[in-house]
Amino acid sequence: MLWIALFLPDLPLQAYTRGGDDPGLLAVVAAAPRPHVVAATAAARACGVEAGLRVAGALAVAPDLELKPRERRLEQETLEHLANWAGRFTPFVSVAADDAVVLEVSRCLRLAGGLTTLVHALQEGVAGLGLTVQLAAAPTPLAACWLARTRPGTLVSAREGWQRCLEPLPVELLAAEESTTNPDLDLLRGIGIHTLGALARLPRDGLARRQGTRLLEALARARGERPDPRLWYEPPERFEAHLALPAAVSTVEPLLFATRRLIAGLAGWLARRHGAIDRFCLELEHERRPSAVVPIATGQPCRDEERLLLLAREHLAVLPLTAPVIGLQLTADSVVTQAGRTQDLFGDAQQARDAGTLLIARLRARLGPDAVRSLDCRPEHRPELAWCAAEPQSRPEPAVGQATRQARRPLWLLAEPRALPALDDLTPVSGPERIESGWWDARDVQRDYYVARNRDAALWWIFRRLDAPGGWYLHGYFG
Incomplete structure (x- = not known):
């Protein structure tokens, strides 16, 4: 097996900043046990704001610093958004700890073009989500997570002796395991053990007698000597993603920037489900008034990221912003299965039909849904009543041999x-x-x-x- 870990450093900060391009002076603070900085942007760190600094000290060195409370809910939503998107590469995705996602990729390497190509695709895609990750690959999920935290970029295959890459890693990595407690780590420090290699060389019977069993179990799982079953992430039946903006915005361009990141997650969720949607909804959240809901129709079942973004752009371009926007929410349901498409021998006729439905969808976005209609037939003999204006929709091509002879009718x-x-x-x-x-x-x-x-x-x-x-x-x- 081969696992790729995507570790999100400063996740409390990224939960706020992934919706914008330049967050500026921003820090995330936690209230317990005392108000202190959990994470800060590069601009804030340049002013001397570091993790662990008290809030009063942070404001003393950076008076213009914007403070945000730590939101565990936003962090969990960010992890789930990443897991949804990662499903486009492999269905075997698991959320690890509170700040990482692991992917089992051994069965998709050939399709992806090899490990290096897959890693590049993951890095580019994660950047499109507005996230910064540290990535590593190893034969076990725990080893991949540890390497991603301490030695990002390490790619280790399942060759003999691969466990040696874990030996220089610090024993503090064990603190992230639920089965490991601080007294366990204090035991190691007390006997001068600072690396996993030194821990592995200790007599196991003696360490077990000193309450070190949990440490050995975690190390054995990381080295592949014990099974490490993972709970696979199941994508929800209904896509719902929220994005908090770093600051309130009153123009369309920042909204498009944030919307792109939400739609990237939607496209990954659809790819994971082999599905498509014919409509989705974008909700603009305001601080002191109800949210503005923007329904977006695609014209036909679709999961193409660029098409979805183009239609969202058309709707936002004509939307009057009555108040500053502080957050976005994108929802989609009613997924239909989208079969694979084969190309025609003499050109792709389906591509031409798709261009027509896209044009109609864009016109309706610009002019309004009632401004562009299609003509449909009604079961009526009287000519003036035999037609009606209808919702534009894609229609399947009539099967050969099903055409019926009809009397001529004028255009x-x-x-x-x-x-x-x-x-x-x-x-x-x-x-x-x-x-x-x-x-x-x-x-x-x-x-x-x-x-x-x-x-x-x-x-x-x-x-x-x-x-x-x-x-x-x-x-x-x-x-």
Whole structure:
């Protein structure tokens, strides 16, 4: 087996800063046991703000420092967002500890083009999420996590003697394990053990008699000498991702920047489920007023990240921002399974159809959903009632052999039939086609329809009324 660990340093800070480009002077503080800095941005660290510094001291060295409370909920949402996205590479994803995600990738290496190619794809994708990770690979999940924390970039395959790469690592890594307590580490420090290699060389029976069993169990799992089962992350049935902005924004561009990061997670979630969506919802959160909800239709089931982002851009471009935005939430459900696509021999006809539906979706985003409609047929014989305006939607291509013979209908139907005083300039082409219907709703029609050609060779659709007062009428033009 081969595991890749994605460790998020300064996760309490990244939970706030991944929604923006330049967070500036920002620090995250925890209240217990005393108010102190947990993490700070590079600009804040340059001013002397470091983790562990008391809040009063931090404000003394950086008076303009913005303080944010540590939010465990935001940290958990960030980890789940990363796990959702990582599912596009492998279904075997697990959340490790409180600040890392591990992926079992041995079964997808060939598809990814090898370990190096997969690592590059992970690094580029994580950057698109607005996150900074330290990455490492090892034959066990615990070893990968330890290497990612202390020696990021290490890629160790399952060759004989690979465990030697763990020997220089500090024993403090054991503190992240739930089974390890501070007295266990105090025991090691008391006997001068500072590295995992030194711990591995100790007599195990003697260490076990000194309450060191938990230390040995954790080390054995990291070295692959004991099983280390992991609980696989199951993506939710409904996608819901929240992104807190580092500061309130009143323009569209920062919102697009943050939206891109949410949609990257959505695309990964859809890829993991082999699904697509035909609509999703973007919610803009304000500080002192209700959130603004932006429903976005894709035109057809889709999971392409660039298409989803393009449609979100079109909607945000015409959205009036009535108040500063402090956060974004993206939700999507009603996922449909999207089968693989094969290309046509002489070009991709589906690609051309996709371009048409994308154009319609963009026009509706700019002009409003009621400004762009499609025409649909109704089960009605009367021509003026046989059509209706409908929601634009993608339609499957009709199967060969299912076409039915139908009477000719004009492309342009007049709103009201126009009386014809004479037929001298018209030559019949086809007809009559009798239409009698509507006796039940007081809109009874009794007509004989003809296709006729005028002196300019244009085709008209005309009819003769069979009921009183009779007469000839023009009802439409053929293209």
